[in-house]
Amino acid sequence: MTEEKNTPYANSVFEQPWWLDIVAPGKWGEAIVRDGEQVVARLPYVCDHGKIKNPVYTQTLGIWMSEELRQPKRGNEHLARQKETIHKLLEQLPVKRGIDFILDSSQEYILPFRWEGYSIEPTFSYRYHSIEASDLLEKNYGKNIKRDLNRGKKTLFVQETDAIEEFIELQNLTFRKQGRKNPIENDFTFHVIKNVLELNNGKVFIARDNDGKAHAGSFILYDQKVCYHLMSGQNTAFGNDCAMPVLLHKEIEFARKHSNCFDFEGSMIEGIEQTYRRYGGQLVTNWHVSKQRLLSDIADIVKPRVKRLVGYKI
DSSP states (O other), X not given: OOGGGOOSSOSSGGGSHHHHHHHSTTTEEEEEEEETTEEEEEEEEEEETTEEEOOTTOXXXXXXXXXXXXXXXXXXXXXXXXXXXXXXXXHTSSOSSSEEEEOOTTOOOOHHHHHTXXXXXXXXXXXXXXXXXXXXXXXXXXXXXXXXXXXXXXXXXXXXXXOHHHHHHHHHHHHHHTTOOOSSOHHHHHHHHHHHHHTTOXXXXXXXXXXXXXXXXXXXXXXXXXEEEEXXXXXXXXXXXXXXXXXXXXXXXXXXXXXXXXXXXXXXSHHHHHHHHTTTOEEEEEEEEEEOOHHHHHHHHHHHHHHXXXXXXX
């Protein structure tokens, strides 16, 4: 990775220029606040068809602030400065409505968004904030996870691979089992994985049986800060083969050597959240902020109710 593709003014890999070049080429920009010549805050954003939003596969896209702005001051003066800084950043956005993004969990002072007319909603993930020895992490696993991991290890092994198409097919099988079409085009997913692999910021893992058949696969995105369980897929024709616990354990072992944290890329879907919760990571809150037109607000209210009516898990 070339140095000009990396910036120190980022909370996570999702805010790096090289990642945005991959997932939103020609569509992203950045709002910056300086104190003299020094950058004290940065907000990368993606503007697509007149709307600002998180691009596909991008968990968060938040505000980076300097340590000086975050350092607590008497009378909470640091929060007053953060409020002013957030206002300056939002003023630079190219649109004033049709804004919808999820902030990095490091953004704890959210009230200024409310005062700027944004709706605020929490989203959640689970994270190991410090990757310790593998055996210590396993002690946090719930009983079901330990049982399934031990069972899966008896029949499956995990292979690091560059077989991107094979992984994407496993991803598509997951959606077919749900009676749905993969909402993301195969070509785009291939483009993302291929480019990240070339930059050495990702890995594809596939869990296979002794006959070489692929049971499940995953793709992780990582830097020194955090390793993300970004994508996964499974051939459910093999039933409850315990492939996902084996894959996740492999990812966590990899993260111990390359990142400070491991993020399960949490879900608001009850069944998926329950699975990730059982690994014993710490609950992390990311804030979803949006400012949109009335019709879009109504659609957001109606959509979950329609999903319940058709039996879609939320």
